[in-house]
Amino acid sequence: MPSTYTSGEQVEVYRFSIPATVGFPLLALFLQAFVPRRFPLFSYLDLPLLVTIFFAMARRNPISGLLTGAVIGLVQDSLGGLPLGLYGIAKTVVGFGASSLGVKLDVENAGARLLVTLAFYLVHAAVYFTVARGLVSLTLNWSWSRGFLAGLANAVLGVVIYFFLDKFKQRT
Amino acid sequence: MESVLGRYRNLIILVGVLFLQVLGLAVQVKRGGADTENTRLIRIWTVGAITPFERSVVWVQRGVGNIWHNYFYLRGVRAENRDLKEQIEHMRIEQVRLSEDAAQARRLQTLLAFKEQFISKTVAAQVIGSSGSDLSRIIYIDKGGDAGLQRDMAVITADGIVGKVMLVYPSVSQVLLINDQTSGVGSILEKSRLQGVLRGTANGEVVLERVMSDEQVPVGETVLTSGGDQIFPKGLPVGTVANVANGKDLFLNIKIRAAANLDKLEEVLVLVEKQERQATAEDNVRVRAADILAQRLPSVPDKPEDASAAAANSAGTGSGTGTPIGSAKPVSTANPQSKPAGWASVPQVKSSSATTTARVPAGASPAGPSSPRAASAGTPSTGAPSAGTSAPVGSTTVATPAEHKITVVRSNVPFIAPSNVAGNPAAGSKPPAGPNKSATAPSAGPSTKPAQSPSMKPVPPAPAQPSVPPPDPKPSNSQPPADNPQ
Numbered sequence: 313m314p315s316t317y318t319s320g321e322q323v324e325v326y327r328f329s330i331p332a333t334v335g336f337p338l339l340a341l342f343l344q345a346f347v348p349r350r351f352p353l354f355s356y357l358d359l360p361l362l363v364t365i366f367f368a369m370a371r372r373n374p375i376s377g378l379l380t381g382a383v384i385g386l387v388q389d390s391l392g393g394l395p396l397g398l399y400g401i402a403k404t405v406v407g408f409g410a411s412s413l414g415v416k417l418d419v420e421n422a423g424a425r426l427l428v429t430l431a432f433y434l435v436h437a438a439v440y441f442t443v444a445r446g447l448v449s450l451t452l453n454w455s456w457s458r459g460f461l462a463g464l465a466n467a468v469l470g471v472v473i474y475f476f477l478d479k480f481k482q483r484t
Numbered sequence: 485m486e487s488v489l490g491r492y493r494n495l496i497i498l499v500g501v502l503f504l505q506v507l508g509l510a511v512q513v514k515r516g517g518a519d520t521e522n523t524r525l526i527r528i529w530t531v532g533a534i535t536p537f538e539r540s541v542v543w544v545q546r547g548v549g550n551i552w553h554n555y556f557y558l559r560g561v562r563a564e565n566r567d568l569k570e571q572i573e574h575m576r577i578e579q580v581r582l583s584e585d586a587a588q589a590r591r592l593q594t595l596l597a598f599k600e601q602f603i604s605k606t607v608a609a610q611v612i613g614s615s616g617s618d619l620s621r622i623i624y625i626d627k628g629g630d631a632g633l634q635r636d637m638a639v640i641t642a643d644g645i646v647g648k649v650m651l652v653y654p655s656v657s658q659v660l661l662i663n664d665q666t667s668g669v670g671s672i673l674e675k676s677r678l679q680g681v682l683r684g685t686a687n688g689e690v691v692l693e694r695v696m697s698d699e700q701v702p703v704g705e706t707v708l709t710s711g712g713d714q715i716f717p718k719g720l721p722v723g724t725v726a727n728v729a730n731g732k733d734l735f736l737n738i739k740i741r742a743a744a745n746l747d748k749l750e751e752v753l754v755l756v757e758k759q760e761r762q763a764t765a766e767d768n769v770r771v772r773a774a775d776i777l778a779q780r781l782p783s784v785p786d787k788p789e790d791a792s793a794a795a796a797n798s799a800g801t802g803s804g805t806g807t808p809i810g811s812a813k814p815v816s817t818a819n820p821q822s823k824p825a826g827w828a829s830v831p832q833v834k835s836s837s838a839t840t841t842a843r844v845p846a847g848a849s850p851a852g853p854s855s856p857r858a859a860s861a862g863t864p865s866t867g868a869p870s871a872g873t874s875a876p877v878g879s880t881t882v883a884t885p886a887e888h889k890i891t892v893v894r895s896n897v898p899f900i901a902p903s904n905v906a907g908n909p910a911a912g913s914k915p916p917a918g919p920n921k922s923a924t925a926p927s928a929g930p931s932t933k934p935a936q937s938p939s940m941k942p943v944p945p946a947p948a949q950p951s952v953p954p955p956d957p958k959p960s961n962s963q964p965p966a967d968n969p970q
Contacts, residue, residue, distance in 0.1 A: 392620030
């Protein structure tokens with residue numbers, strides 16, 4: 313089912329309870345830090361990114377989206393050993409983009425969510441790559457195949473997670 | 485103006501937030517690395533929020549796993565037990581062989597006054613989490629400052645090295661793995677002894693850098709830590725060479741297969757205490773029958789200073805040992821045959837160009853079982869400090885705690901060589917040989933080489949002569965039986 317264009321007045325804006333707002337990002341960060349030690353392939357997934365995209369698209373507020381992305385990204389940065397801001401900047405951009413897109417598009421159906429998540433995964437990877445190489449001088453190798461496959465895996469998982477998280481939406 | 489701000493409000497805020505983060509990033513990069521000290525607060529909050537869950541899950545997982553494996557899933561345990569017993573038997577045989585090699589290595593290290601680093605204390609820790617990113621190879625362990633961990637401590641497993649402690653929190657620590665691209669470990673190839681720097685790559689591989697391309701590095705060669713990074717003790721296994729190719733800038737591109745499974749770490753050891761001490765040959769050296777016998781024989785009591793000096797003045801005259809001097813005697817006369825011709829003991833004479841000092845406790849028995857070895861190893865078995873490497877080569881000064889100093893001056897000048905006196909078993913120009921050679925050969929390490937060495941300056945006889953009285957035909961102190969060659 314193709315995405316439908318809607319006006320800003322037509323789309324529904326959702327909000328979330330405080331436990332859900334705090335709990336799901338924390339849960340995503342916890343799983344991201346914990347599971348890859350047991351299942352190394354899990355590190356291809358980026359649960360905090362999926363949560364950022366979901367909250368940004370559901371709230372449909374660019375400021376809220378970019379702040380959500382910035383906070384989740386900075387917390388994710390602080391779990392690693394690299395300077396703070398790499399994930400922060402990338403997720404800020406994604407949060408802003410997803411919420412801006414959510415205002416203009418109907419992103420409630422699975423197909424749209426799959427494509428949007430895949431696209432934002434690549435945007436996230438590109439921003440991270442640029443900042444890491446340009447500002448921090450990290451040696452990174454860009455791989456389209458890896459990026460696309462990882463993006464696809466994230467998109468598929470994202471669709472599943474979004475349907476679960478939809479249950480916690482509250483109409484404004 | 486207001487309409488413009490209102491229209492582009494979201495964009496302006498986005499730019500502002502991005503600008504702040506870029507600024508913060510630039511400050512951290514400028515201050516060096518991740519600047520963990522100044523960003524410590526947010527890291528503490530994050531770790532404090534995340535790790536309790538991780539610890540709980542690991543605790544539950546471990547408990548359930550233990551119950552399952554210890555009480556239910558016991559299939560094949562009997563066969564495994566049998567295999568392990570066989571393995572123990574094989575390893576015992578191997579251990580005997582290796583202990584011989586180790587003893588030999590210790591003796592050689594002692595010769596060189598080699599300083600070794602020993603792992604004296606480790607703390608076992610459980611891996612509870614990671615950074616969750618491919619680009620930051622970091623793990624979290626469930627031990628922190630409360631357990632005595634500090635920054636830059638080495639983290640290992642039984643298989644090989646893992647990484648080093650980066651950040652320490654009260655109950656959790658962050659460990660930088662060796663395959664992170666910001667890590668570096670001083671390494672050495674086991675056989676070719678080529679040194680390089682072990683680094684991680686963005687893909688999580690481990691490479692050995694700084695090995696020149698004209699060197700031959702076989703695939704499969706073992707890589708060990710070199711100890712040069714002051715974090716990992718020397719000799720810990722790092723991995724094996726997996727692939728060798730020509731790299732950039734005249735260096736080889738050597739990929740290493742890490743010995744430890746860095747992707748599936750569960751338990752690790754943190755080296756919380758290292759000791760650097762002189763290698764001693766006593767630990768594993770067999771005790772000779774003569775040494776045991778000597779222990780049971782009455783020892784010669786220490787002489788007072790004057791008597792000792794007088795005895796020293798008569799050194800090297802009758803017995804041929806050259807140094808029947810109080811408590812210091814056994815040190816320099818462990819084996820009468822061991823002293824090459826051209827050596828003499830001169831009390832209270834210190835050659836300015838060549839002295840090697842060893843201290844012997846005042847109560848040390850001249851016939852003590854380890855005395856010869858103490859002299860030979862340069863490290864008294866009584867635990868006294870061993871010969872320092874910084875001491876010049878050429879003579880041996882033995883000092884008791886009561887500041888009795890006896891200097892054994894090495895020289896090939898004939899007139900201070902009472903060992904050439906007839907009847908001296910060591911007379912002659914050739915170094916002695918015999919069963920005790922091994923015990924006395926290392927007597928001063930490299931400095932015990934005969935004075936015929938062209939690089940060695942002979943000790944001028946003139947300064948030593950006044951303090952050396954005419955040789956006493958009678959030995960002032962009899963040689964204990966234990967010091968006789970077997």
